Amino acid sequence: xxxxxxxxxxxxxxxxxxxxLALQGGMLYPRESPSRxxxxxxxxxxxxxxxxxxxxxxxxxQWYRRPLRESGPTLDMPVPSSFNDISQxxxxxxxxxxxxxxxxxxxxxxxxxxxxxxxVLRIGSAHAYAIVWVNGVDTLEHEGGYLPFEADxxxxxxxxxxxSQLRITIAINNTLTPTTLPPGTIQYLTDTSKYPKGxxxxxxxxxxxxxxxxxxSVLLYTTPTAYIDDITVTxxxxxxxxxxxxxxxxxxxxLFELEVRLLDAENKLVANGAxxxxxxxxxxxxxxxxxxxxxxPAYLYSLEVRLTAQMSLGPVSDFYTLPVGIRTVxxxxxxxxxxxxxxxxxxxxxxxxxxxxxxxxxxxLLVKDFNLLRWLGANAFRTSHxxxxxxxxxxxxxxxxxxxxxxxGVGLALPQFFNNVSLQNHMRVMEEVVRRDKNHPAxxxxxxxxxxxxxxxxxxxxxxxxxxxxxxxxxxxxxxxVTNSNYAADKGAPYVDVICLNSYYSWYHxxxxxxxxxxxxxxxxxxxxxxxxxxxxxxxxxxxxxxGFHQDPPLMFTxxxxxxxxxxxxxxxxxxxxxxxxxxxxxxxxxxxxxxSPTRVxxxxxxxxxxxxxxxxxxxxxxxxxxxxxxxxxxxxx
Numbered sequence: 001x002x003x004x005x006x007x008x009x010x011x012x013x014x015x016x017x018x019x020x021l022a023l024q025g026g027m028l029y030p031r032e033s034p035s036r037x038x039x040x041x042x043x044x045x046x047x048x049x050x051x052x053x054x055x056x057x058x059x060x061x062q063w064y065r066r067p068l069r070e071s072g073p074t075l076d077m078p079v080p081s082s083f084n085d086i087s088q089x090x091x092x093x094x095x096x097x098x099x100x101x102x103x104x105x106x107x108x109x110x111x112x113x114x115x116x117x118x119x120v121l122r123i124g125s126a127h128a129y130a131i132v133w134v135n136g137v138d139t140l141e142h143e144g145g146y147l148p149f150e151a152d153x154x155x156x157x158x159x160x161x162x163x164s165q166l167r168i169t170i171a172i173n174n175t176l177t178p179t180t181l182p183p184g185t186i187q188y189l190t191d192t193s194k195y196p197k198g199x200x201x202x203x204x205x206x207x208x209x210x211x212x213x214x215x216x217s218v219l220l221y222t223t224p225t226a227y228i229d230d231i232t233v234t235x236x237x238x239x240x241x242x243x244x245x246x247x248x249x250x251x252x253x254x255l256f257e258l259e260v261r262l263l264d265a266e267n268k269l270v271a272n273g274a275x276x277x278x279x280x281x282x283x284x285x286x287x288x289x290x291x292x293x294x295x296x297p298a299y300l301y302s303l304e305v306r307l308t309a310q311m312s313l314g315p316v317s318d319f320y321t322l323p324v325g326i327r328t329v330x331x332x333x334x335x336x337x338x339x340x341x342x343x344x345x346x347x348x349x350x351x352x353x354x355x356x357x358x359x360x361x362x363x364x365l366l367v368k369d370f371n372l373l374r375w376l377g378a379n380a381f382r383t384s385h386x387x388x389x390x391x392x393x394x395x396x397x398x399x400x401x402x403x404x405x406x407x408x409g410v411g412l413a414l415p416q417f418f419n420n421v422s423l424q425n426h427m428r429v430m431e432e433v434v435r436r437d438k439n440h441p442a443x444x445x446x447x448x449x450x451x452x453x454x455x456x457x458x459x460x461x462x463x464x465x466x467x468x469x470x471x472x473x474x475x476x477x478x479x480x481x482v483t484n485s486n487y488a489a490d491k492g493a494p495y496v497d498v499i500c501l502n503s504y505y506s507w508y509h510x511x512x513x514x515x516x517x518x519x520x521x522x523x524x525x526x527x528x529x530x531x532x533x534x535x536x537x538x539x540x541x542x543x544x545x546x547x548g549f550h551q552d553p554p555l556m557f558t559x560x561x562x563x564x565x566x567x568x569x570x571x572x573x574x575x576x577x578x579x580x581x582x583x584x585x586x587x588x589x590x591x592x593x594x595x596x597s598p599t600r601v602x603x604x605x606x607x608x609x610x611x612x613x614x615x616x617x618x619x620x621x622x623x624x625x626x627x628x629x630x631x632x633x634x635x636x637x638x
Contacts, residue, residue, distance in 0.1 A: 026228075026229040026249055026435070027230075028320065029394075030122060034317075035223065035224055035318045035319045037221065037222045038220065039105075041103055041105060042080060043079065045078075045101045045103045048063075048068060049095055051091065056098070058171060059098075063169070064169040068102040077101065080214055080362075081213060081214075081358060083213040084213070084358055085357065094595075096174060096200075096202045097174070098171050100169065100172075102170075103218070104167050105168065106164055107165075112158055116224055117223075117225070118154050118222060118224065118225050119152070119153055119222055120153065120220065120221050121219075122150035122218070122219050123170070123218050124148050124216025124219075124389065126142065126145065127172070127211070127215060128143070128172075128174050128180060129144075130142050130172050132168070132169070132170050133168070134156045135167050136169075143180070145212070145215070145408065146388075147387055147433065148390070154225075170218075174210065176204060181426055182205075182206055182408050183417045185202075185203045186201075186203070204411060204595065206385065206410045206411035208594055209353075209592075209594055211353075216360075226251070226253035227251060227307070228248060228318050229250060231247070231248050231320065232438060234476050235327060235328070235441075236328055237328055237340070243281055244301075244303070244326065245278075247276065248260075248276045248305060252311075253311060253316070256309035258306070259274055259306040261303075261304040262304075282326065289339065292630035293633055294634070299326075302324065304321050305319070322439060323394075328340065333533045336498065336535055343402070343582070344577060345380040345404075345584065345585060346378060346380065346630070347381045347585050347586075348376070348378055348586050348588065349539070349586065351588065352388055353592040353593055353611070354613075358593075363391075366392060366395060367395075368613055372589075372609060377623055378401070379401065379630065380402040380404070380585065381404075381589070383404070385450045387436070393443065394440075400442070401442060403440070403442045404445045406446075406449075407429050407449070410451070412452035415458060418459050418461075418462045430446070433446070434470065444477060446478075446480070447500070448470055448479065449463065451483065452481065452483075454490045463491070463495060467481070467492070478496075480498045481496060482539045483501060483502070488531070498537060499535070499537070500536075500539035501536060501539060503538070503540070503541060504540070504542070504543075505517045505521060505541075507542070507556075511556060517565065517568035518571055518572050521569060522575075525581060529580050535582040536582065537584070538573060541566075541586065542562070542606040543561055543562045543566075544562075544604070545557060545559055545605055545616055546601065547605075566622070586622060590607040591603055592607070592611065
């Protein structure tokens with residue numbers, strides 16, 4: 001019965017997309033094409049933090065109305081990067097409030113003179129609240145980090161002979177409140193014998209540093225005035241044929257034609273269609289398989305969409321190409337299936353975090369991380385605890401690394417965080433995540449939160465609403481959240497498709513008692529499965545390790561202790577992964593920065609790699625294990 005249910009879900013998923021909630025506006029990745037250009041704005045920007053008492057001086061003096069240098073001194077700030085680590089000014093390290101960025105740009109003349117061209121400003125991420133001005137004009141606001149936002153600025157740049165000169169000003173506030181995602185609180189310390197008047201601190205409820213700034217690329221791109229706004233693709237398999245279902249949104253014209261072509265990796269036409277929606281059938285389709293699961297690598301087709309529209313100035317054409325991987329995802333009561341075959345997650349949790357650049361996107365670091373993932377034999381990771389850069393998911397599509405795509409729903413630790421304003425904000429964030437990432441074959445499951453206080457009654461309703469909303473946005477993928485609550489008290493677990501569990505036996509309690517892990521972990525798995533009859537992923541486990549610390553017998557914080565703790569977990573995981581445990585994700589891939597505290601020595605040291613991406617002893621243990629599991633999978637008949 002369970003297998004039939006999974007097959008039915010896999011078949012119905014693409015059909016249900018027609019009933020999915022309509023997302024408002026597209027967020028296609030800006031790709032160059034015969035009809036589209038892009039201009040990168042990465043590099044040095046002018047920067048200033050507003051250190052005034054109320055952090056409002058920039059607004060009071062209207063810094064956006066003229067070049068930032070005219071209102072006071074500025075710093076050079078690289079974009080993308082987090083501003084916290086760049087300067088030697090200690091005040092920027094944990095600054096809370098408004099910071100200001102500015103960049104002056106010269107546009108190509110055609111962009112400013114051709115009225116059939118649409119010019120768009122796109123910000124890849126601004127943590128956490130941003131206001132954007134173009135030439136002093138209030139253009140755009142966005143709440144929430146880690147996700148892109150954009151505005152059509154054509155009317156601001158196509159205004160005359162001097163319109164090629166552009167000044168972009170962005171004010172960013174990193175303050176976290178009970179209704180932001182992630183949430184936080186501001187605490188004023190009023191004891192004037194200890195603190196200056198008005199002194200405050202930002203309280204956070206998650207274990208990573210609250211890096212901020214323009215942490216991903218800023219760019220300008222063009223489209224025609226009639227353009228392809230959005231594409232939604234779902235795939236399924238029927239016998240030996242792949243089915244590619246597409247929906248296309250067009251803006252700027254009601255008189256248009258759409259030509260759709262599907263090309264294979266050798267650029268050969270395999271199927272074609274027309275119109276805003278349809279289905280392309282690919283006989284003998286090559287499927288998108290996860291890394292190490294199949295002898296064929298992850299295979300990507302290209303969906304080419306060509307728009308021809310009739311406009312008052314004449315015909316207009318737009319062209320966009322979307323990578324497509326044909327694969328199915330389904331869940332039974334004890335298995336996670338990709339392309340109808342049992343899939344076991346053996347991978348990592350990560351952070352977009354490295355020395356100097358904070359969470360700023362960096363291509364060399366990304367390529368290095370993927371080389372390390374493949375060296376480990378890892379086939380999956382969770383985007384803990386926020387959506388990663390779009391380029392990361394593109395690499396996952398190319399290499400077959402499976403992704404649990406998590407929103408910034410972390411730190412939901414207090415009852416006041418589960419309010420109606422937060423709920424609406426959380427659902428809006430999930431809309432943005434799904435809109436951005438829905439077409440990536442590597443993304444196989446959505447995660448709406450990490451370690452919320454899911455034992456609370458208010459949290460149960462809150463999580464039910466967010467999960468239901470996410471399933472309505474995308475009926476083709478399972479939905480989860482990651483819990484550390486007791487199985488009998490968790491109010492959100494009934495609504496997820498897969499149980500994801502974080503536990504740190506012999507680390508955060510029973511310190512040093514490695515002999516207890518097998519019993520406690522076995523009890524954990526059996527209790528959860530008996531209660532919910534759903535597949536389980538051990539979504540976090542691990543131990544803090546200072547590289548170079550050694551002790552035998554193993555003691556906490558040594559490399560030997562980290563290895564021994566992992567080995568105890570692996571004994572039980574091997575027993576249960578042949579039953580209903582469908583994955584294990586180590587915490588963490590690499591060390592990462594946290595807030596300062598007596599329990600953190602320059603950050604969280606649970607990585608199997610250092611923050612500089614050098615292996616600890618546990619990395620070699622994990623590599624041996626993951627390749628063994630991968631070889632078992634590859635030797636089975638697929």
